[in-house]
Amino acid sequence: MSSPDIPAPSTPALAAFTQLNEIPIVSLAIFFLRAAIAAxxxxxxxxxxxxxxxxxxxxxxxxxxxxxSLLSR
Structure with missing residues (x-):
């Protein structure tokens, strides 16, 4: 599953995202979404x-x- 040098996700949302990111098509979709946002x-x-x-x-x-800053007050 996970290698010892990768820390375990700290939140349930991050854990779910990590599991989703292991699916190749989702990983590819996230890559293209990031590229589109960067463009x-x-x-x-x-x-x-x-x-x-x-x-x-x-x-x-x-x-x-x-x-x-208003939200953090």
């Missing part, structure tokens, strides 16, 4: 230009940061 900034750069995308990511990043 989003490049697609936006090509479509809208550097300045617009940098400003959008900066504003979005600040909004996410502010929301996270």
């Amino acid at each position: 989003i900034p490049a697609i936006l750069l090509l479509k809208f230009g550097y300045v617009v995308v940098i400003v959008a990511f900066t504003v979005g990043g600040r909004a996410i940061s502010n929301a996270m």
Whole structure:
């Protein structure tokens, strides 16, 4: 099952994800999903230009940061 050098998952959700990830088609789907998510900034750069995308990511990043700080209070 698992090799001794890989630590056991700490949460039930992580354990379920690890079991799902062992299924080849699910692993492949997760790989393509990650690739698609990673390609989003490049697609936006090509479509809208550097300045617009940098400003959008900066504003979005600040909004996410502010929301996270409010949630952690």
